[in-house]
Amino acid sequence: MSSSATTSSTQGGSSGPHSLAFRVMRLCRPTFQVDTTPLRFDPFDLLAGEDLFDDNIAADNFASLISGIDSKYNGPDSSSDLTYRTRLLLDHPSDAMGVPGLLVLPQSFGAIYLGETFCSYISINNSSNFEVREIHIKAEIQTERQRIMLLDTSKSPVESIRAGGRYDFIVEHDVKELGAHTLVCTALYTDNEGERKYLPQFFKFMVANPLSVRTKVRVVKDITYLEACLENNTKSNLYMDQVDFEPSQNWVGTLLNADLHHSQEADKIREVFKPPTLIRSGGGIHNYLYQLRMVSQGSPRTDVEGSNILGKLQITWRTNLGEPGRLQTQQILGSPIRHKEIDLQAMDVPSSISLEKPFEVRLNLTNQTDRLLGPFEVWLSQSGLSSEQVVRVNGIQTMALPQLQAFGSSELHLNLVASKLGVQRITGIIVFETSEKKTYDPMLNLEIFVDAN
């Protein structure tokens, strides 16, 4: 649309001159007028040298000089004031900030973004010298995908609009699609000659994406971290109202906040100053970090494949005078979870291990599925990459273990012997499920310290 907030349109139809015309203004919220350098001053910054009142005689006369200047100097009481003094003199020191509190109507159509609400004042004017009657007015939004009716008076048409008169209405539409939009206003009316006329007018605008959201998922031990980077693609600063992670059913999420430099003094001024999260216009970014945990520890898990959906972000922001916007992301996927059917954990490893002396490691094997597994055979793989196997099984090389109930576990003791000094690793423990003929490599990676005798 044009740069003015009140827009001109392209007119459809061809039935000669119309008595009626639509005038449209995008009605986003008003703005506080900010006058940069309002050029209002203290009178003595103009009338006298800046150090004049260092002089005691001058200082003693200050009060009388003031009374000679301006009877209103000591406060506004201006019922009979016929000057434009407020354009020159300050009433309060903060007047120099240039924010008098005056609101100003939107001065341009501006950009419109996904997630915002499009609001428009539509005025249908009768610029002819005759009354028009029986007016059916419609306003609808057309996008590439759909048409949404915003107003339709066909059922109770406007009876008449007098010459020079108007009929006004306000429409609202939550913007949920990107790309080209057209506000189509139509009027079907009877003119003074009794002719039925059809007036369509089109107001086009584009809807852009306000935010780009980039996510990273990292897994550290059992905890999943989701990092979301929000980039502001709009031309205004975004005040982030809420950026909430809505986890899918398997997860709980907490937003992690850096410890802000909270002032110790909790006095009354500071309660007013809650530092806002503002993302600067045109490419400013803000990062959010969420800590996610599986909720289903110990309870039956849903199918492994679906559970890498972590959830989605619900984002709400505000701009000018609280104009709201809201978006939600698509489902964010975690790194594919290789859900282990069996888990092997070390329970006890002796703190002192001597070279070439047998030692025992207690391990715990858990069945993490909801069905019966086993029996198992456990051994130490000899095909490690290391040319020399430092830690070996002492005695029977393959250990047999009975079946494990669903989610059951059982302890096993491995008798080992180390053949090299220093920090060594126990690697290559293989668990073989004999009924399904399936080999598991639980990736248990244990470090031990091997001492001399």
Place this chain on the structure above:
Amino acid sequence: MSDPPAAQPQPLSPTQSSPPPTQPTTDPLSNPYATLNDLSPDLTTLHDLATRGSWLTILDKVIHSRPHLTKPHQHLTYFSYNLLSLIKLRRFTDALNELDSLDHSLDSPYYLYETYPNHYPNQCGSMVPFILRVLHAELPGKVNGSNRQESVDRLYVLLEFVRGKFGRDNLSNTSRALWEKRECFVINSIISHHLSLKQYAVCLDLIKGLIEKSEGDGSKLEERMGLLSKLGYIQMQYGDLDGAKTTFGFIEKQVDERVELKNLVGRNKALVYLVGKDYVSAVREYDECIERDGNDVVAVNNKALCLMYLRDLSDSIKVLESALERIPTMALNETLVVNLCSMYELAYVNHADVKKTLNNWIARVAPDDFDSACTRI
């Protein structure tokens, strides 16, 4: 405009009518500071013209008076009026040339009282009107919007300069109070620039400093509440509605029964309704403000906008038009006219004619510095 009346005889100052016993008897006739006209010739007239917005007349008067000025400080005062007039009239290039025509830097010894003991016996310090420093800082940003950073930089330098003045031990109480006001003024001016650059974080920091200062230095209640309200406006502007409500609530707890403060609170309440889209309640609050003080132009202007959001364009136009008729010197400001013209553009197919009528009226009553571009004709 006809020439203003010649300077009126000035009332005697309190010190003259009852001189304190400690002070040596001063002859009222030789008191060099009894009236504005004692400070510089015809200063009362200049001041009067300035408050009426007769900046063109001031330019004329300066040209005619300059040859008759006798003391260095008078030249600087007239120079300041001239420069301010040019800037008020948006003749920025002329203003820049004028400023460049100054023979010395503002800190030059040529502008110190002590340099001219014959004119100013026993006086010392700078005779530069403070406004010259401010205009020197503001001008680059006015000449060209892209130079705004230069203005901001100069204002920060000016802030340091002002703070340096506190360090002196020979300050009279009057002087100290003026310099404190100036510090506050410069900070407010800096905030104004950051605001238009939408640098809100630094605005908040600076306002926080101002609020802390005003709590400590015995500022008047209405000044402190005015400042807090502005914080609320800024919070609303960037979208922090809860923050603004907290700020407004904080104000409400502290005000007294004065009309000025009641209206401040009323307007704040109206804003909270407005952002909640409860325009009917907002209009009601504004009406109460207008009833208490018919000159509350902010309430009038904002009420008109609320009516428009209520789909009542006709009444919103009426509210603004009647304010212009009833209290032209109060109501005639560029923002209100911008709003009225936006409403005209929406309401009338022949809005160009309607705006022309308004423009003609403005040309008759407006001050010289009124920016008629706001009618978008």
